[in-house]
Amino acid sequence: MVIRKPLDLPPAVAHAFIKDMKAYFAEEDRHKRDEIALRQLHALREHQGPREQALGLSDVKAMFLHMRNHTNFPGSRRGH
Known part of the structure; x- marks a missing residue:
């Protein structure tokens, strides 16, 4: 596992x-979920340094899964 510094x-x-x-x-649609993740991939790549993987x-x-497990929005494991 590669450890990355926070963006x-x-x-x-x-x-x-x-x-x-x-x-x-x-x-619920897998393809639409992929589109959402892809949109964020492009947004995050714009903020990466040239030497970062x-x-x-x-x-x-x-990241979505990790954040989901550490937030309090409905559907998270910690949600109230």
Whole structure:
């Protein structure tokens, strides 16, 4: 497993990530979920440095899952 340093994201990009993460888990269609993750992949790549290893779609999905398990929105394991 490769350990990456956190991306320094502008607040609007971070908010869009959370919004898409919620949409990702609310969506039942696998292809639409992939489209949501792909949108975030492109957004996150814009904020990566030139020497950082490129993110992949599986990385974004893993981030969504990790964040889902550590937030309090409906559908998360910690949700109230």
